[in-house]
Amino acid sequence: MSLLEIIGAEKRFGGLRAVDGVSFSLGRGEIAGLLGPNGSGKTTLINLVSGALPLSAGEIRLGGRRISGLGRDRIARAGVARTFQLVRILPSLSLRENVMVPAVFGRKAHWGRAAERVADAALELAGLSARAALRASELTYIDQKRLELARALAAEPELLLLDEWLAGLNPTELAEGVALIRRLQGEGLAILMVEHILDAVRALCPRVVVMNSGRLIADEATEAALSDPKVIAAYLGEEADA
Amino acid sequence: MIRLLLPLAALVLLAVLPALVSEYGLGLLIGAATYVTLASAWALFSGQTHYVSLATVAFYGTGAYAVAVLNEALPYPAVLLCAALAGAAMALAVGLSTLRLSGVYFVIFSFGLAELVRQLITWYEVNVTGTLGRYIFLDVTARGIYWQMLALGAATIALSAWIGRGRLGMALRVIGDDEEVAAHSGINLARSKLAAFVLSAVILTLAGAITSPRYVYVEPSIVFNPTVSFLTVIMALLGGANRLWGPALGAVPLFLAFEWLSAHFPDTYPVLLGLLFIGVVFLVPQGILPAAEKLLRRRAEA
Numbered sequence: 001m002s003l004l005e006i007i008g009a010e011k012r013f014g015g016l017r018a019v020d021g022v023s024f025s026l027g028r029g030e031i032a033g034l035l036g037p038n039g040s041g042k043t044t045l046i047n048l049v050s051g052a053l054p055l056s057a058g059e060i061r062l063g064g065r066r067i068s069g070l071g072r073d074r075i076a077r078a079g080v081a082r083t084f085q086l087v088r089i090l091p092s093l094s095l096r097e098n099v100m101v102p103a104v105f106g107r108k109a110h111w112g113r114a115a116e117r118v119a120d121a122a123l124e125l126a127g128l129s130a131r132a133a134l135r136a137s138e139l140t141y142i143d144q145k146r147l148e149l150a151r152a153l154a155a156e157p158e159l160l161l162l163d164e165w166l167a168g169l170n171p172t173e174l175a176e177g178v179a180l181i182r183r184l185q186g187e188g189l190a191i192l193m194v195e196h197i198l199d200a201v202r203a204l205c206p207r208v209v210v211m212n213s214g215r216l217i218a219d220e221a222t223e224a225a226l227s228d229p230k231v232i233a234a235y236l237g238e239e240a241d242a
Numbered sequence: 243m244i245r246l247l248l249p250l251a252a253l254v255l256l257a258v259l260p261a262l263v264s265e266y267g268l269g270l271l272i273g274a275a276t277y278v279t280l281a282s283a284w285a286l287f288s289g290q291t292h293y294v295s296l297a298t299v300a301f302y303g304t305g306a307y308a309v310a311v312l313n314e315a316l317p318y319p320a321v322l323l324c325a326a327l328a329g330a331a332m333a334l335a336v337g338l339s340t341l342r343l344s345g346v347y348f349v350i351f352s353f354g355l356a357e358l359v360r361q362l363i364t365w366y367e368v369n370v371t372g373t374l375g376r377y378i379f380l381d382v383t384a385r386g387i388y389w390q391m392l393a394l395g396a397a398t399i400a401l402s403a404w405i406g407r408g409r410l411g412m413a414l415r416v417i418g419d420d421e422e423v424a425a426h427s428g429i430n431l432a433r434s435k436l437a438a439f440v441l442s443a444v445i446l447t448l449a450g451a452i453t454s455p456r457y458v459y460v461e462p463s464i465v466f467n468p469t470v471s472f473l474t475v476i477m478a479l480l481g482g483a484n485r486l487w488g489p490a491l492g493a494v495p496l497f498l499a500f501e502w503l504s505a506h507f508p509d510t511y512p513v514l515l516g517l518l519f520i521g522v523v524f525l526v527p528q529g530i531l532p533a534a535e536k537l538l539r540r541r542a543e544a
């Protein structure tokens with residue numbers, strides 16, 4: 001059985017259908033890219049799955065249980081963690097406290113030593129251990145992105161939603177980021193990643209789903225999708241508009 | 243250990259203080275203890291979550307009014323219990339309907355709430371009971387009131403410390419930083435905010451109930467005076483609203499300053515008050531305690 005099932009998901013903003021009848025599934029431990037030109041509805045779909053926005057129609061299930069309609073906190077506790085396209089950290093708290101939060105309030109509801117262990121492990125993975133006591137607001141943008149990922153991991157999720165997490169990294173950092181994501185997936189985490197950096201998508205995702213104007217226009221093997229005329233037209237259409 | 247012994251020693255010292263001061267001094271002690279309690283209770287919710295509430299006097303006044311209405315019908319402990327329950331019920335109803343409001347909307351609503359409660363009680367007294375003012379005759383001494391308020395203040399700070407170490411405290415800090423992140427990390431926003439709001443409101447209500455005999459004569463315009471709400475906020479901000487001892491630290495000097503100003507400059511007092519508010523916000527926007535911590539840290543680094 002699939003871990004994530006998106007069934008006829010629809011989101012309207014007034015007259016705009018930002019997500020329009022999207023259906024696809026993701027298996028346990030599977031990684032897939034979510035592609036599409038600017039404004040095609042990728043972030044909105046992430047918001048629907050994580051409960052940040054309510055669906056206008058359709059249904060979303062996790063492990064066979066309906067999660068659409070639940071609050072953000074309950075979806076998080078069900079095992080969904082996310083990062084944000086515009087990075088969000090807890091600026092006045094230390095890095096360690098930032099990462100403790102999902103360990104304490106997430107799926108496993110750790111406390112005390114156990115929560116600290118989970119938090120420290122997540123910081124370690126993100127390469128932030130040495131600065132655990134620093135206030136999060138003192139981090140550079142890139143390190144804030146690292147912290148955001150560490151926070152998502154400390155929730156010990158089953159499904160990780162990444163919204164352009166690799167954007168803005170330099171070549172070295174990008175290589176590290178790709179290696180980190182590969183490692184996470186290797187440990188059994190299912191990942192749905194919105195990404196514009198196609199090299200990273202090729203390196204990480206055997207499969208991609210592609211959106212255009214809210215609709216799903218492709219759900220296939222990555223190489224096939226990237227040479228799919230519909231997909232090329234969607235991206236070219238965007239350039240023609242620009 | 244020292245963290246526990248020091249406050250306990252201070253508490254004992256404060257408890258024997260009435261034996262050493264005049265009647266006037268005792269009045270100041272009661273006032274200071276009241277504002278320490280109000281500011282600390284306010285910060286329990288608002289200091290952590292950054293939801294600035296101007297509803298303090300809605301609860302404080304309700305507590306005072308509960309005593310005025312019930313003091314002849316029920317024994318004192320039962321009166322306090324009723325006041326606490328009234329405050330909790332009000333906070334629950336208000337919290338459920340408004341804690342979804344964000345930022346400035348919550349501020350305005352909370353201010354409106356205090357006015358609403360005042361108007362409702364005025365209307366009820368005028369139209370239903372036909373008695374606008376009420377007298378409170380309780381045989382509690384000024385010392386008794388002081389000790390009760392001291393106990394309530396100490397309990398408030400102890401409760402804040404205890405909450406701060408637990409899951410609720412962590413949830414409130416995260417909510418204050420970024421609600422979006424809080425929710426996506428698994429924190430139940432509504433429940434956390436409501437719990438803190440109700441706890442804070444119960445203490446504010448009890449503070450009003452305990453001081454009410456000092457008024458002797460109670461009337462909505464007296465006990466629902468919005469200045470109480472503003473003073474509470476500015477005291478907590480001055481000391482540092484998200485520090486355990488911050489509100490207490492801000493409350494004592496500001497209360498004494500207000501007393502002195504209102505005694506010596508009764509006419510220009512509101513203007514001076516306004517200037518003081520502005521000064522606090524400009525000079526120590528994060529509060530004295532956080533500013534001092536920062537200074538110490540910089541010293542240590544240098």
Ligand SMILES: Nc1ncnc2c1ncn2[C@@H]1O[C@H](COP(=O)(O)OP(=O)(O)OP(=O)(O)O)[C@@H](O)[C@H]1O
Binds near residue numbers: 041042044045085
């Ligand atoms: N909260 C909102 N209210 C109204 N319209 C919105 C809202 N969020 C998104 N939209 C609109 O929905 C459409 C899809 O936006 P979305 O952010 O999902 O696109 P995206 O694929 O993530 O784009 P990008 O690659 O630029 O991040 C856009 O037209 C956007 O303007």
Ligand SMILES: [Mg+2]
Binds near residue numbers: 042085163
């Ligand atoms: Mg987006």
